[in-house]
Amino acid sequence: MDTLTGWGRLPEPGRELFDEDIETLTRGAVLSRGLGRSYGDSSLPASPDDKVANSRFANRILSFDPHTGVLRAEAGLTLVDLVRLMLPRGWFPPVVPGTRFVTLGGMVASDVHGKNHHREGCFGAHVRALRIRLADDRVVECSPEADVDLFDGSIGGMGLLGHILEVEFTMHRIPSQWIWMERERVPDIGAFLESISRAAPEWPMTMGWIDCLKRGEEMGRGVLMAGRWASADEAPARNPGARPEITMPVVLPDWALNRATAGLFNAAYYWSHLRRRAAGMMAPGAFFFPLDVILEWNRAYGPRGFTQYQCVVPRAAGPDAVRKFMEQLTALGAASPLCVIKDCGPEGRGVLSFPMEGTSIAVDIPVSGHIQRVVDGLNQFIISVGGRVYLTKDRFTRPEDFRAMEPRLPRFLALRAKWDPARRLRSAQSRRLFGDAA
Amino acid sequence: MKAVVFGGTAGIGRAVAQELAARGDAVFLLGRDEASLRRSAADLAARHPEQAQGGWALCDLEDPTGFAAALDAADAALDGFDAVVITAAMFASQAELEADVELARRLTTANFANTVAFCEHVRVRLLSRGGGWLTAVSSVAGDRGRKPVAIYGASKAGLSAYLEALDHRFRASGLWVLCVKPGFVKTAMTSGLKAPPFAGEPAGVAADIVAAMDRKRPLVYTPGVWRFVMLVIRSLPRFVMRKIDF
Numbered sequence: 001m002d003t004l005t006g007w008g009r010l011p012e013p014g015r016e017l018f019d020e021d022i023e024t025l026t027r028g029a030v031l032s033r034g035l036g037r038s039y040g041d042s043s044l045p046a047s048p049d050d051k052v053a054n055s056r057f058a059n060r061i062l063s064f065d066p067h068t069g070v071l072r073a074e075a076g077l078t079l080v081d082l083v084r085l086m087l088p089r090g091w092f093p094p095v096v097p098g099t100r101f102v103t104l105g106g107m108v109a110s111d112v113h114g115k116n117h118h119r120e121g122c123f124g125a126h127v128r129a130l131r132i133r134l135a136d137d138r139v140v141e142c143s144p145e146a147d148v149d150l151f152d153g154s155i156g157g158m159g160l161l162g163h164i165l166e167v168e169f170t171m172h173r174i175p176s177q178w179i180w181m182e183r184e185r186v187p188d189i190g191a192f193l194e195s196i197s198r199a200a201p202e203w204p205m206t207m208g209w210i211d212c213l214k215r216g217e218e219m220g221r222g223v224l225m226a227g228r229w230a231s232a233d234e235a236p237a238r239n240p241g242a243r244p245e246i247t248m249p250v251v252l253p254d255w256a257l258n259r260a261t262a263g264l265f266n267a268a269y270y271w272s273h274l275r276r277r278a279a280g281m282m283a284p285g286a287f288f289f290p291l292d293v294i295l296e297w298n299r300a301y302g303p304r305g306f307t308q309y310q311c312v313v314p315r316a317a318g319p320d321a322v323r324k325f326m327e328q329l330t331a332l333g334a335a336s337p338l339c340v341i342k343d344c345g346p347e348g349r350g351v352l353s354f355p356m357e358g359t360s361i362a363v364d365i366p367v368s369g370h371i372q373r374v375v376d377g378l379n380q381f382i383i384s385v386g387g388r389v390y391l392t393k394d395r396f397t398r399p400e401d402f403r404a405m406e407p408r409l410p411r412f413l414a415l416r417a418k419w420d421p422a423r424r425l426r427s428a429q430s431r432r433l434f435g436d437a438a
Numbered sequence: 439m440k441a442v443v444f445g446g447t448a449g450i451g452r453a454v455a456q457e458l459a460a461r462g463d464a465v466f467l468l469g470r471d472e473a474s475l476r477r478s479a480a481d482l483a484a485r486h487p488e489q490a491q492g493g494w495a496l497c498d499l500e501d502p503t504g505f506a507a508a509l510d511a512a513d514a515a516l517d518g519f520d521a522v523v524i525t526a527a528m529f530a531s532q533a534e535l536e537a538d539v540e541l542a543r544r545l546t547t548a549n550f551a552n553t554v555a556f557c558e559h560v561r562v563r564l565l566s567r568g569g570g571w572l573t574a575v576s577s578v579a580g581d582r583g584r585k586p587v588a589i590y591g592a593s594k595a596g597l598s599a600y601l602e603a604l605d606h607r608f609r610a611s612g613l614w615v616l617c618v619k620p621g622f623v624k625t626a627m628t629s630g631l632k633a634p635p636f637a638g639e640p641a642g643v644a645a646d647i648v649a650a651m652d653r654k655r656p657l658v659y660t661p662g663v664w665r666f667v668m669l670v671i672r673s674l675p676r677f678v679m680r681k682i683d684f
Contacts, residue, residue: 002632019626020448021474057449057625057640060481071484085485 004052007039007298008395009305010367012428014045014052022058022074026133026163029053031427033159034076034103038110039308040395041428042158047438050426053163055105061085062166070128072168075105087284088239091171092229094126098340100289105164110392111156111353113360115205115227115288118345122355123169124155125348131166135420139165153415156350158391160430161419176235179205179287181227182279185270189220189323193359196343199226205287211266212326212339212363213259220326222341223273227287240283247295254302257366262337301366309334309378310362310390312344312355317385322359328381329363332374336363351412354390362393372396379405391429399433439463439571439651440516442509444497444556445526447474449625450575453644454523459486461648466492466512466519469526470499492516499526499548502555509559521571521651522560524553529627535589542589549593554600561604561613569612571651574601578619578659581668585683605656614654618647621664636663 003011016033019025026032029051033043045052055076062072069091073082079100082093097112106112111124120126129143130151140162142151153161182203186192192210199206203226210222291297298306313321329336340362344355365374375396382389388405389397403409413434416423426436441458445451446467455465459482467482469475475494483491493515497508512519528545535542557572564570579587580594601617608615622628623638638661650658659665671684 015630015632018624018629020452021626024626057452060452060477061484062477062480064484064487066487 001048004033004044005036005305006041006043006395007037008307008367009298009301009303010041010307010395012041012044013048014050015048016052016054018054018057020057022053022055022076022165023133023139025053025055025058026165027137029163030425031159032075032105032109032163034106035078035101037099037102037106039306039393040391041432042110042391042394043106044428046426046428046431046436055164056103058165064171069171069173070168071171072129072166073104074166075103075108075164077104078102079104079107083284086171087174087177090174090177092174092284093123094170094172095120095123096288098289099292100285101292104167104169105159108155108164108167109157109159111348111350112392113342113344113355115207115225115342117355118200118206118343119204121345122156122348122350122353124350124353127155127167127169129166129168130154130164132162133165134162135422135424149415150419152349153351153412153419155348156353157412157415158352158427158429160425160427161415162425174229175232176230177239177284178230178235179227179282179284180230180234180279181225181282181287183226183273183277184224185222185273185276186224187221188218189222189326190319192220192222192224192341193319193322195224196341196359199224200343202226204228206343208341209269210339210341211270212329212336213263213266215330219330220323221270222339223270225287227282230281234281236281240285243283243285243293245293245295248297248299251299252302254304254366257301257337259333265337301364304367306364306366307371307375307395308362308364308393309375310354310360310393311378311382311387312358312360312390313382313385313387314356314358317358317387321385322361325361325378325381325385328378332377333370334363334365334374336365339363351408351415352391352406354388354392356388358387360390362390376401391433394429397433399435402433439521440466440492440519441521441523441571442466442468442512442516442519444468444499444522444524446523447471447478449525449627450620450623450640450643450647451523451525452478453640454525454647455482456485457641457644457648458523459489462486462489463521464490464492464516466515467494468497468508468512469494470496472496497526499528499552499556500544502552505556505559509563513563518567519570520564520567522564522573523571523647523651524556524574527553527575527627529590531631532586532588532590546589546593549590550596553597557600557604561608564613565608565611569608569614571614571616572604573616573618573647573651575618575620575647576601578621578664578668581619582671582674582679584671584679602656609656614651614656616647616650616655617657618650619657619659619664619668621659621661621667623660636661636667 058076446455495511579591605615646660
């Protein structure tokens with residue numbers, strides 16, 4: 001039996017179709033996917049016989065206006081291609097996620113956020129129009145001016161309202177091809193949150209990494225990074241070259257990543273930043289997409305795969321809520337080598353879009369016998385503080401928990417009832433969370 | 439290079455056109471779908487606005503009467519092309535071809551007779567201006583008579599033999615003939631088929647093709663591992679080939 005997997009490597013039976021012509025490709029399809037970088041089951045079929053359209057060969061740029069930065073392209077265009085073509089010409093996408101192995105269609109469907117969320121919001125905030133194939137196979141153009149409900153629902157809508165065929169958005173002009181970066185080692189979670197909120201008004205881009213295995217006083221010790229595009233005068237004359245890439249050659253065994261090795265990794269990472277503060281020029285690839293140098297790094301988690309738990313703890317819940325989340329995480333015994341922290345600005349226009357004002361926390365958790373218990377436990381805490389989880393990463397949230405953390409869900413379901421009353425468009429995730437037919 | 443890509447709107451052809459344009463070559467597209475030609479030409483222009491734009495013309499592999507006019511248009515736009523890449527071809531599964539004799543006739547005609555006719559037009563033009571590159575995509579399916587590709591493979595076997603002979607005959611005159619033998623490549627053409635191990639993707643195959651053109655190679659297997667796979671397949675005795683379904 002053929003299977004498809006997301007980045008977490010947990011399979012679902014199914015098969016994908018390819019076509020360079022995105023209109024032919026999506027006709028009759030019930031789910032679109034791109035590079036399969038969503039971690040969970042959002043790009044996997046609800047049933048093995050579902051027609052799954054893989055858009056990644058539909059990659060044509062249809063227009064680019066160098067005066068306004070408005071670019072229109074087919075949904076399968078990858079961020080790899082886009083950055084490679086546009087960076088040397090002085091343009092960069094307004095928002096990029098932590099990997100460049102994503103398609104434009106996926107960036108809209110997940111309404112991705114990046115290091116500049118507190119300034120620029122999500123990718124969807126920069127989208128001007130979408131061309132969409134609806135469940136009844138009609139093709140429509142939607143925008144903030146036309147069929148705005150379809151537009152807002154499709155941004156962050158996990159492809160459940162229609163297949164995204166074309167995306168029109170505004171690129172940003174950049175003053176140079178380099179990032180000026182400052183980095184600070186922070187001793188504990190309280191200091192970390194204080195530093196990141198202090199950096200927000202000064203820096204267009206911020207993010208941090210913390211050691212979530214440490215308990216007690218050092219809990220949440222980590223490294224905070226802030227950056228901005230270097231001005232033309234301060235940037236080096238040479239262009240940032242392509243970084244050498246290496247491929248994770250084998251799937252590591254399940255036991256390779258445990259509390260002890262994750263602890264060693266974290267300590268090594270923390271102490272590799274010997275100086276408490278550092279600053280300098282950095283290539284945008286290394287700054288925005290640090291893990292992309294190791295191709296197929298998901299193999300490090302072994303044959304059983306992993307999930308990423310990403311949630312946002314709302315600002316309204318107070319600074320102590322983040323510390324409590326960390327305590328909950330350690331209490332549940334989840335060993336994560338990387339815990340990424342980002343402060344989020346206000347909620348965007350996407351009806352189911354993930355970010356909200358607060359602190360986003362992302363931890364990788366290897367799949368084991370008690371993964372469901374860990375996710376349930378974290379979800380109970382997130383519900384209690386009024387936060388929510390990121391569907392793009394999710395594989396284990398229960399439907400009742402999702403309903404409890406998502407007051408916007410009735411609005412999204414009403415949009416589905418309007419645009420796809422038979423719920424023809426579906427995924428393994430919508431089967432799990434919304435009870436769609438298999 | 440000043441290159442013509444026949445079949446340059448989709449699959450391997452689109453990737454070859456993008457690859458050539460990325461390194462600064464002028465690219466002229468030939469294909470049979472006007473809307474798709476317009477989109478692909480716009481794509482190349484948006485990707486590389488600093489470059490001279492080639493343009494496009496309609497050309498259908500099933501209609502050889504249009505070949506000369508299409509090449510005239512390319513010559514006029516590029517002020518004399520020096521490279522032609524043919525990726526256009528028909529594909530159907532063995533089951534579909536066995537069920538429809540007319541389809542089998544059309545496919546073998548397009549992939550062999552018409553492709554040879556197109557190459558002959560190109561050959562005459564390139565030789566008249568001192569040579570150039572003639573690249574055509576054949577297939578590993580033509581390396582051996584095999585059950586699952588009996589008819590499609592035969593059309594490609596003929597094409598491979600023609601391209602090899604063309605290389606022997608005209609290399610000394612400056613005509614660099616390249617026969618490309620892709621293994622399984624994920625494109626619309628193979629969509630729905632179960633992808634075997636070592637399946638290629640258009641971008642990687644295109645990079646291999648352009649590198650082989652630069653080195654003036656007569657033959658390239660892509661992905662490269664197929665060279666060894668086919669070496670084994672070619673050396674299998676008949677009684678084994680009758681037994682296996684490969």
